[in-house]
Amino acid sequence: xxxxxxxxxxxxxxxxxxxxxxxxxxxxxxxxxxxxxxxxxxxxxxxxxxxxxxxxxxxxxxxxxxxxxxxxxxxxxxxxxxxxxxxxxxxxxxxxxxxxxxxxxxxxxxxxxxxxxxxxxxxxxxxxxxxxxxxxxxxxxxxxxxxxxxxxxxxxxxxxxxxxxxxxxxxxxxxxxxxxxxxxxxxxxxxxxxxxxxxxxxxxxxxxxxxxxxxxxxxxxxxxxxxxxxxxxxxxxxxxxxxxxxxxxxxxxxxxxxxxxxxxxxxxxxxxxxxxxxxxxxxxxxxxxxxxxxxxxxxxxxxxxxxxxxxxxxxxxxxxxxxxxxxxxxxxxxxxxxxxxxxxxxxxxxxxxxxxxxxxxxxxxxxxxxxxxxxxxxxxxxxxxxxxxxxxxxxxxxxxxxxxxxxxxxxxxxxxxxxxxxxxxxxxxxxxxxxxxxxxxxxxxxxxxxxxxxxxxxxxxxxxxxxxxxxxxxxxxxxxxxxxxxxxxxxxxxxxxxxxxxxxxxxxxxxxxxxxxxxxxxxxxxxxxxxxxxxxxxxxxxxxxxxxxxxxxxxxxxxxxxxxxxxxxxxxxxxxxxxxxxxxxxxxxxxxxxxxxxxxxxxxxxxxxxxxxxxxxxxxxxxxxxxxxxxxxxxxxxxxxxxxxxxxxxxxxxxxxxxxxxxxxxxxxxxxxxxxxxxxxxxxxxxxxxxxxxxxxxxxxxxxxxxxxxxxxxxxxxxxxxxxxxxxxxxxxxxxxxxxxxxxxxxxxxxxxxxxxxxxxxxxxxxxxxxxxxxxxxxxxxxxxxxxxxxxxxxxxxxxxxxxxxxxxxxxxxxxxxxxxxxxxxxxxxxxxxxxxxxxxxxxxxxxxxxxxxxxxxxxxxxxxxxxxxxxxxxxx
Numbered sequence: 012x013x014x015x016x017x018x019x020x021x022x023x024x025x026x027x028x029x030x031x032x033x034x035x036x037x038x039x040x041x042x043x044x045x046x047x048x049x050x051x052x053x054x055x056x057x058x059x060x061x062x063x064x065x066x067x068x069x070x071x072x073x074x075x076x077x078x079x080x081x082x083x084x085x086x087x088x089x090x091x092x093x094x095x096x097x098x099x100x101x102x103x104x105x106x107x108x109x110x111x112x113x114x115x116x117x118x119x120x121x122x123x124x125x126x127x128x129x130x131x132x133x134x135x136x137x138x139x140x141x142x143x144x145x146x147x148x149x150x151x152x153x154x155x156x157x158x159x160x161x162x163x164x165x166x167x168x169x170x171x172x173x174x175x176x177x178x179x180x181x182x183x184x185x186x187x188x189x190x191x192x193x194x195x196x197x198x199x200x201x202x203x204x205x206x207x208x209x210x211x212x213x214x215x216x217x218x219x220x221x222x223x224x225x226x227x228x229x230x231x232x233x234x235x236x237x238x239x240x241x242x243x244x245x246x247x248x249x250x251x252x253x254x255x256x257x258x259x260x261x262x263x264x265x266x267x268x269x270x271x272x273x274x275x276x277x278x279x280x281x282x283x284x285x286x287x288x289x290x291x292x293x294x295x296x297x298x299x300x301x302x303x304x305x306x307x308x309x310x311x312x313x314x315x316x317x318x319x320x321x322x323x324x325x326x327x328x329x330x331x332x333x334x335x336x337x338x339x340x341x342x343x344x345x346x347x348x349x350x351x352x353x354x355x356x357x358x359x360x361x362x363x364x365x366x367x368x369x370x371x372x373x374x375x376x377x378x379x380x381x382x383x384x385x386x387x388x389x390x391x392x393x394x395x396x397x398x399x400x401x402x403x404x405x406x407x408x409x410x411x412x413x414x415x416x417x418x419x420x421x422x423x424x425x426x427x428x429x430x431x432x433x434x435x436x437x438x439x440x441x442x443x444x445x446x447x448x449x450x451x452x453x454x455x456x457x458x459x460x461x462x463x464x465x466x467x468x469x470x471x472x473x474x475x476x477x478x479x480x481x482x483x484x485x486x487x488x489x490x491x492x493x494x495x496x497x498x499x500x501x502x503x504x505x506x507x508x509x510x511x512x513x514x515x516x517x518x519x520x521x522x523x524x525x526x527x528x529x530x531x532x533x534x535x536x537x538x539x540x541x542x543x544x545x546x547x548x549x550x551x552x553x554x555x556x557x558x559x560x561x562x563x564x565x566x567x568x569x570x571x572x573x574x575x576x577x578x579x580x581x582x583x584x585x586x587x588x589x590x591x592x593x594x595x596x597x598x599x600x601x602x603x604x605x606x607x608x609x610x611x612x613x614x615x616x617x618x619x620x621x622x623x624x625x626x627x628x629x630x631x632x633x634x635x636x637x638x639x640x641x642x643x644x645x646x647x648x649x650x651x652x653x654x655x656x657x658x659x660x661x662x663x664x665x666x667x668x669x670x671x672x673x674x675x676x677x678x679x680x681x682x683x684x685x686x687x688x689x690x691x692x693x694x695x696x697x698x699x700x701x702x703x704x705x706x707x708x709x710x711x712x713x714x715x716x717x718x719x720x721x722x723x724x725x726x727x728x729x730x731x732x733x734x735x736x737x738x739x740x741x742x743x744x745x746x747x748x749x750x751x752x753x754x755x756x757x758x759x760x761x762x763x764x765x766x767x768x769x770x771x772x773x774x775x776x777x778x779x780x781x782x783x784x785x786x787x788x789x790x791x792x793x794x795x796x797x798x799x800x801x802x803x804x805x806x807x808x809x810x811x812x813x814x815x816x817x818x819x820x821x822x823x824x825x826x827x828x829x830x831x832x833x834x835x836x837x838x839x840x841x842x843x844x845x846x847x848x849x850x851x852x853x854x855x856x857x858x859x860x861x862x863x864x865x866x867x868x869x870x871x872x873x874x875x876x877x878x879x880x881x882x883x884x885x886x887x888x
Contacts, residue, residue: 104789105771107764108829114821115828117862123828124856124863126835127849128177131167132185134846139188141167143844161202164189165215166850172222173857176867190223190236197239199293199470200331203508204249206465210645210658213247217665224673238326241675246509247662248685251643252654277368277428277453278517279342282306283313285330287472287504296320296351297333303502307362313350320357321349331506338513342366369519370426370451373543376416379404382437384416390520390543392455392608392630398447400438407435423521428453457520457541460484461491463508473498473505473529489537491528498534499527515544545606549631552578555714562598576626579617586614607631642692643685653712656696657731657799660738663689667741690742693735697745700725706758707751709735711791721791725758726765730796733759734803737810749811756815759804760822765789770797770830795840798851801826805858816860824859827852 135141142160168189175182193216196202202212217240224236284301286292296318302309319327323346327333340346342364349359373393376384383406389396405413408422409432426432430451438445461484462477473496480486491497497505501524505511518524520543527536551571552564563583567574584592587601588611605611607630615622644654645662663686670678698716699705700723708728715722725732736755739747769792785793801823808819831837831852832845839848856863 102772104768107767108826110822110825112825114824114861117866120824120828120856120861120863121866123831123835124174124853125177125867127853128171128174128182130836130849131170131846131853132181135167135185135189139192140164141189141846143846159212161193161196161212162208162215163846164193165212165219166847168219169215169222170850170853170857172219172226174853176865178867186223190220193220194235194239197242198328199288200507200509201470202243202246203465204246204512206508208647210247210250210647210662213243213250214645214662214665217243217247217669221665221668221672237673237675240669240673241678244666244669244678244682247645247666248681250645251685251689252646277342277366278338279340279344279364279367280306280337280517281346281348281362281364282308283319284502285319285333285504287506288329288331290470293329295328297327297330301502307365311360311362314352316353318351319348320351321359323347330504331510334503334506334510335513338517340364342368366427368428369424369454369522370428370430371454371521372423372426372432372449372451374399376419378416381414382406383413384419392452392546394449394452395447398449399434399436403436403438403445404442405434405436409433426451454519454521455543455546456516457518457522458515458544459486459526459539459541461486461497463511465508471496472507474508474511476528485539485542489526489539490535492530495528495530497526497528500524520544543606545604546608547631548605548607548628550576550578550628556595557583560594562592562595572626572629577622577624578615582615582617582622584613585616585621588612642695643688644692645689653714654692655712656693656709656735659689659693660731660734663738664734664741686742687744690739690744693739694745696735698723707755708732724790726762727790727792729759729762729766730792730800733800733807737803737807740810752807753811753815756804756807756811756819759800760818763822765792766797766800768792770794795843798837798839798848798855802851802855802858805855809858820859820861823855824861827855
């Protein structure tokens with residue numbers, strides 16, 4: 012997916028945008044009343060029939076956060092299964108597994124475990140990782156993103172830990188290498204956040220490392236695991252959505268953007284340039300390779316060769332650790348830095364950062380004809396608006412005569428926030444002399460307008476350009492091209508997408524930067540002047556998509572800017588600023604170009620009529636907290652918009668385990684509010700299925716409630732109900748207890764056959780035809796829920812103990828043995844391959860109890876381990 016302006020600009024997911032649209036904080040602060048202009052309504056045709064849905068290309072679907080839920084055949088159209096809810100040709104549901112027979116023999120289960128463990132161990136790479144390259148179905152590309160090396164290593168590593176008795180001599184070093192692989196990737200900053208399925212990378216990585224921490228007595232290794240898990244927890248929290256809108260910690264960034272126009276503290280830095288981490292040098296502190304003149308670092312005597320080993324109480328292993336912190340520092344702030352200097356003792360010192368952020372006038376100028384530059388427009392929130400007029404000729408600034416635009420820019424570059432600037436201009440046809448006094452504001456955040464590839468599995472530093480920049484953009488004018496790797500911006504090395512994501516907040520619009528990049532092994536550079544990025548605006552609208560994939564207004568917040576402008580519930584976006592928006596794809600391109608302070612024109616379809624609405628987009632007043640209950644979960648994508656309940660619950664369980672067992676200083680305080688908000692989100696997804704006796708259930712996401720019974724039927728929720736209930740029980744919130752957990756488990760036992768029905772439903776069958784990961788005719792169930800649901804039901808049963816566990820232990824053991832393939836593997840979903848399925852099956856068997864959990868040293872087991880005896884009968888075909 013291309014990040015055209017980088018994802019800091021995106022402020023809500025595509026599936027459900029916030030009530031404050033470009034401001035997820037949904038502030039209750041009063042907005043300036045916009046002046047709406049509505050044209051006379053004109054007749055419009057009714058919505059097209061489903062058969063007339065616009066044709067979307069695979070590229071369009073692949074670039075959307077919900078592309079995996081759509082089905083595309085080779086012609087690029089939405090598959091009839093999704094459009095009409097039909098089943099793949101030739102597919103029939105499997106009958107429920109027959110679990111009435113006796114329990115499998117201990118030696119048969121033991122032999123199945125042994126073979127599966129050896130299969131997984133054989134798949135481990137030399138560097139300690141597990142990874143899979145998936146192909147064969149349309150969903151495989153998506154699956155390959157989800158099951159990257161970190162996720163696969165977490166899956167496999169956890170499975171091996173649960174079965175270490177099988178072969179401790181082989182498994183122990185394999186786990187050590189796997190843990191070191193994850194640790195190294197974290198230290199190198201190679202766990203990007205702003206990519207698909209980053210939530211699973213962090214969730215599974217934490218789950219695996221937590222188990223390694225619990226099973227080692229090596230204190231040095233435990234300390235290292237704790238340090239890495241702290242970083243992973245921070246990453247997972249940055250992915251958490253806020254009230255189903257945007258990452259929770261993103262609120263702080265947007266509040267910061269808003270405050271830039273109030274002359275408050277601006278970004279600052281110490282004034283050091285650090286060596287980028289390499290495979291040979293990425294631990295032991297961030298090495299200083301340059302001291303910038305006139306900076307705090309120079310003033311306090313820092314030297315080239317010094318290593319920063321700690322900043323603000325947090326350990327610094329390399330430049331990435333340091334720069335990720337520095338992006339949050341403000342002028343006037345004191346920061347505590349620990350330095351390691353060769354030949355000296357380590358020392359700590361407080362450094363007060365200087366105010367270095369440039370001022371902002373926000374003028375659009377043309378060179379004029381010799382009398383001085385001419386005002387031809389105003390950038391958003393320009394302090395000059397109202398003081399100067401379009402057409403004014405600037406001939407003097409602070410007593411300096413101006414005849415050329417370059418002379419003005421030279422003075423402008425020296426302006427600081429709060430400076431009072433006196434200008435003299437010639438106005439109108441008679442060139443009357445006028446004077447104006449203007450107070451400079453802080454510069455807006457800037458960008459160079461090139462796209463970024465989200466997924467970069469290489470080890471090189473920098474980010475890869477996605478597509479040629481627009482010719483009129485700063486990057487385009489500088490000659491940047493598709494596939495170039497940008498490595499430096501100004502005096503800062505770019506150390507990956509996550510670093511750039513935060514570093515954007517330190518780029519000042521209007522300031523020139525020397526940008527370096529690599530093309531075909533050759534380093535290139537050019538000066539680029541950053542342009543302002545769109546600023547958050549607030550229309551107080553909740554926007555989602557209809558079944559024709561058009562963006563429409565689900566709710567207009569009463570009294571908000573959108574309400575005052577004339578938007579109505581149900582309005583469909585036909586055009587924005589003259590550009591047609593027939594689908595959400597065109598709509599998102601237009602929407603994310605909008606910025607607070609500009610006038611925008613919206614053409615809305617309202618019933619059979621078309622209505623035009625014009626208004627100046629009001630600036631969002633970003634707040635943190637407030638009276639509303641915070642709800643925040645984890646989605647497949649950081650800006651997806653709505654958080655699925657089961658992925659949120661999985662992240663919660665991993666975080667709670669780390670917090671409970673690893674004694675990381677301050678972690679409980681840090682996790683308190685995020686865990687509460689996640690629990691609140693899951694609780695809001697708890698519904699009563701009135702068509703099935705009012706049984707409680709957990710829907711997939713908030714929008715599922717709008718799908719009617721298909722989205723809420725208890726029979727379609729059995730893959731996620733137990734993990735959601737278990738998460739709330741462990742949180743001790745909303746009166747959830749072992750009693751309510753037992754009810755959910757009993758419900759799972761009753762409807763478990765619904766998972767059996769779709770467990771072998773392929774996504775892409777046969778070639779050239781569409782399919783779906785979800786079965787619309789069977790309550791939206793999906794094959795990937797089978798193993799997931801069985802594992803977490805077994806975990807939930809362990810929480811209850813007694814007869815509840817005994818019953819689920821028997822069900823899961825029988826079910827797993829019945830679904831084992833002839834080659835000794837399991838397949839959770841055709842697109843995810845046997846490694847994933849086999850690992851999850853081993854997760855389940857690792858939680859079971861029975862004679863098969865021991866006895867791996869007896870002769871019979873050893874023969875089966877060595878392949879000298881046939882496997883137990885496996886009916887799965």
